[in-house]
Amino acid sequence: MSNSIMILMLTVSTFLGALGLAALIWGIRTGQFDDQSKFIDGSRYDNEEDLHDAAMMDEKKKAQEAKSKREKEYGPPD
C-alpha cells in the first residue's frame, strides 16, 4: 500500500468522524440532550400536529420580535 493512500484514508476517516463528534457536541452544548426520557417517550407524539404547533410557536415568536422592533423604531428619542 502506498504511503499517500494510507495518509489519505486516515485523514478522511478521522475528519468524517470529527465532523460527527462536532455535531454531537454542538447538540449537547445547546441543551438538546438534557432530557433523556424525551428520546424514548417524546418521539411517540412527534407527528404532523406537533409540527403544526411548533410552527405556530415560531410565528408567535416572530410576531413578538416584530412588535418589539417596531416599538424600538417608533419609540421617543432618548
Added chain:
Amino acid sequence: MADVKCTHCGLIFDESAMIIEKEGDKTLFFCCHGCQGVYHLLSSEGLDTFYSKLGKTTLTPPRNQNFEDLEKFNLDGFRNKYVKVNKDGLNEVSLIIEGIHCSACVWLNEKVLHRTDGIIEATINYTNNKAKVVWDNDKVKLSRIIEVIRSISYDAFAYDPALQEVRALKIRRDYYSRILVAIFGMMNIMWIAVAQYAGYFTGIEQEHKNILNVAEFVLATPVLFYSGWVFFRGAYFGYKNRMINMDVLVAAGATLAYLYSIYAMITQRGEVYFDSVVMIITFVLVGKYLEVLGKKHAVDTLDLLTSTIPTEIVVIKNNQKNLVALENVEVGDIIEVKAGEKIVIDGIIKEGAASFDESSLTGESLPLLKLIGDNILSGSICLDSTIRYEATKDSSSSLLHSIVTLLEDSITKKPKIEQLANSISGYFSVIILLIAAATFISWYYLSDIGFERSLIISISVIVIACPCALGLATPMSTLMGISLAAKRGILFKEASNLETLAKCDIAALDKTGTLTEGKPKVIEANFLKEFDISLLYSLVSNSNHPISKGIKNYIAQNFENFKELKLGDINSIQAKGISATYNGQKIFGGNNALMIDNGIATKNITENLVFNFAVNDGLVASFELKDTPKDGAKEMIGSLKSLGLKVVMLTGDHEKSAKNIASELGIDDIKWGLLPAGKAEVIDDLHKQNKKVIMVGDGINDSIALAKSDIAIAMGNGADIAINVSDVVLLNENVEKIAEALQISKRTYKAIKENLALSIIYNVIAIPLAVAGFVYPLVSALSMSLSSLIVVGNSIRIKRLKFKK
C-alpha cells in the same frame, strides 16, 4: 354491579358510584365531578387525543383546585424572586409541574400552554417535570398561566433555577463533551494500534509506522488536553492546597507517556504509547462523571422544597388583610393562617384554635391542638381551621429558617475524608519519579550504554509504574459498587461514601417514617350495631388527620359497597374528632373524649389509638389503630447486627410507643423524646466516643442529625431537605435496602483493598526489573495494561455479590 373505568383518570370503581353521562352513542363514566370537568374541557379544546396517548396509565383525580391564591403570582415579591425579564422584554419563569404521570401528561401541558395567547415559549422536561415558560406580560399574566395548568388538574410551583440547577446542568454538559472526545479518540486509536501491534510482531516499514504514529498523535492530543483538562485542573488545585491527589497521578502518568511517545515519534526509534494515554484518561473520566450524575439528582429534589415556602403571608393591619412579603413581616404583626397552610414565622396564637402537624419538626406523628396563648413553630402545618397569631420573631430568626441555615453550615463544614489510596499513590508517584531519575543518572554515568539507552530504561520505569493500576484500584471498584447499588435502588452521591459507610460501626435509625410506616393502621375493628358504612366513609373523608386516613384505607380495603354521601354541618373538633349530620341523623367520629363530651358510653381502655363511631348518641363501631413497623424492618435490624454494627433508635415520640416498637424490632438501645437538635447531640456524643455513625432518617426533623453523621442515609420518599443532606438515598421505602447498602459498601471496600494489594505486588516485582534494564518500554506498557486489566477484572467480581432476596 360491574367495575368500570373512569373516562378521565382511568381508575376503576364500581358502576354504582360513578357519574354516568351519555354523549351521542357513547356512555361516559366519571368517578367525580373534577374528572368530568377536565374531560369536557379537553374535548371542547379538541385535545381528547390525550386519552389515546395515555394508554393504560391512570391519573390522580383532580382535587378541588383552589383558585383563590392565584393573585399571589402577580405580586411584586413573587415576581422579584422567580420571574426574570429577558432582553426582549419578555418574562421568564421556571416551574415544577406537579401531577405528571407519563409523557402524555407532558404533551397535554405543553399543548395547552402553547395555545394560550401571549405565551411565547413553553418547554417541559420529560425526566424531572420542570418547565420553562416565556410570556409577554402585556398579553397574559402569570396567574392566568398557573390557572390554565390548574384547570386541567395539574399544579405548578415556581422555583429559582439560578441556585443550583443551572450549575449542575453546566457541569454535566461539560463532562459529556469531554467524555465524547475521549471515547472518540480512544476508539480510533484502538484501530490504529491494532496495526501497530501487528507490525511490531510481524515487521513493519518505518515509513508506515511513522504515518500511524502521527495519526495517533493527532487523535491523542485533544484527548489529553481537552478531556484530560479536568485532571490538570484538579492537580493544580491539589498543588495549591499542598496535596498530591489522584489527579496528579493521572495527569503525570498520561503526560509522561505522551511526552515519551512524541520523542519516539520524532526520533523514529522505539514504540509510541498514545493508546495508553487515551485509555488512562477515558476510564478515569467516566468514573468521575458518574459521581457528577448522582449530584444532579439531589438538586432536582431540593428545588421542590424551597418552592413550597410561601413568599408572602396575610398580615392583619387595622382590621384589613394585607399580603406582605415574608422579609417585611415584623415582630408583633398579626398573621392569619388558613387550614392547610404552612407556618413560616414563629408566634403566639391570639384568635382561634387549630390542630398543628409538627411531624416535620418533632417527628411526632399525631397533630397537636393549640389554643390561644400557645406557641406555634414555623415548619408546622395548620390542619383544620383559620387562626390569627402574633409574630414573635421575624422571618430570618424563625425556626424553619434557622434549621435551613444550620443545615447549610453543617454541609459546608462536613469533613472531606482523605482517601488512603490517594495519599499512598501520591507519595508513590513522587518516589517513582525519583527512582526513574536515579536510574537514568546511574546508567548514564556508571555504564557505557549511552544517553539514548539510559533514557529509554528510565522511561520504561515510569511507564511500567505508571500509577494506572493504583489509580484505577479505587475508582473501578467504587464504580462497580455504585452501579450495583443503583440497580438495587440505592443511590450513593459520592464514590467516597462507599468507603466511609464500610468503616462505620454504629447505626442510628429514626423511628417514624423510617422503621415504621408513619401512618396508623387499623389493628382491631369492633362492629357493635348495623350501620351504613358509607356514612363512616364520608365522615372520615372530610378530615386530613392521619387517623381518619387510616380508617378510610381500612374501609377501602375491607368493604365494597360504599360511596361518598353529602354530609351537612361538618364540624371538626380539635384533637377529638369530627361530627356531621346526614338526613337528620347526627354522626360522630373521634376518640373517647369526644364520646364522653356527647354523653356516649365507651368501654375501650387500650394503649393504642382509638377511633369511635356513633350514630344518634349510640356507639356503633370502634377501631384500634397502631403505627406498624415496615415490612422487613426486623430482618434488616438482624442483618445489621450480623454485619457487626450496633443499632440505636432515635425518636421524637414518647417513651411507651418508642419501647413498643423497639422491642418488636429487637432494638435494645433507644433514645426517645428527642427534638431535632437532640438527635444531632446523640450523634455528637457517639463521635466523642470515637464511633463512626450512620444516620438513617426521612424528615426535616432528622436533617441536622443526618448532616452531622459520617454517612447519612435518607428514605427516597422523605422530606426533600433530608434527601439533600444525605450521602445515600434509598429510592424506595424498602428498609431492607439499608442492610444491602452496607453489604455493597463492605464488599466494595474489600475489593479496593485487594486491588491496592495487587497493584503494589505488581510494582514491587516490575520496578526492579525495569530499573535493571530488563524491560523494553513496549513490554512495560503491555504489562502495565495487563495490571490494569487484573484490577478491572477483580472489581467486576463485585457484581456477583449475593443478597438475601
